[in-house]
Amino acid sequence: MIASIKDYRSACYLVDIDGTITDYRPGSMDPKQFVGGNFLFPIFCDLMVEQGIVRAEAIKRIVDLAERIVYWDYTDFIAAFDLPAQEVFDRLRAWHHENLLVYESTLALLKQLHRDGRKLYVMSNNPYVGCLLKLEVAGLAEDGASSIFTGIFGTNRVLGCKSDPTVWKRALSELPFEPDQVGTIGDNPKEDGQLPRSLGVGETIILDRNQKIPSPGIILPASGHGCDCSIG
Numbered sequence: 001m002i003a004s005i006k007d008y009r010s011a012c013y014l015v016d017i018d019g020t021i022t023d024y025r026p027g028s029m030d031p032k033q034f035v036g037g038n039f040l041f042p043i044f045c046d047l048m049v050e051q052g053i054v055r056a057e058a059i060k061r062i063v064d065l066a067e068r069i070v071y072w073d074y075t076d077f078i079a080a081f082d083l084p085a086q087e088v089f090d091r092l093r094a095w096h097h098e099n100l101l102v103y104e105s106t107l108a109l110l111k112q113l114h115r116d117g118r119k120l121y122v123m124s125n126n127p128y129v130g131c132l133l134k135l136e137v138a139g140l141a142e143d144g145a146s147s148i149f150t151g152i153f154g155t156n157r158v159l160g161c162k163s164d165p166t167v168w169k170r171a172l173s174e175l176p177f178e179p180d181q182v183g184t185i186g187d188n189p190k191e192d193g194q195l196p197r198s199l200g201v202g203e204t205i206i207l208d209r210n211q212k213i214p215s216p217g218i219i220l221p222a223s224g225h226g227c228d229c230s231i232g
């Protein structure tokens, strides 16, 4: 991590979530648990089964919906299948608290940038609600709003993932800053670095997560603060 806040020269930062603010705990992404290639779809599937739908049919409906609404969010499944929203969110939150860890040094940096008056936006390959759930685990969001992020560019907001230059252009076009006043903070040298830089972004901060999943001691408890594990 860069030592001084003065080393960060942009007025505005687009900040990645996965591998930057939060990460998945070891063992949390077992493909055997997936439904339709997703680790949270089992929550919808279980609730549909509890409502009397045969599991194979529930899976089919979930997968069909995810294909039909390309840039889906979790609320699309709640609405389409008449699922009990609070129960879904309780289970989604429980999953996130159990399976995510938080990079404390990124948290400290973001809070410092926010205090310093820099504008922060999320730029993530998660859907909007997915971003909020992860920010909640990090203590950066509550009741559907973030304490430090002015905006959240999730996949269903900018219609795609960060590997698509158009997605970056959509996000950049909404910022009240010229691209050269904008920086990125992320862990993917290409998506968070090379690509936005090719579109005129003035600064890219790439955190080194090569020693990927950290050792024990970095898990953030649901209510409190974990110890730092990040390399950045």
Ligand SMILES: [Mg+2]
Pocket (backbone or CB within 6 Å): 016, 017, 018, 019, 020, 186, 187, 188
């Ligand atoms: Mg990332």
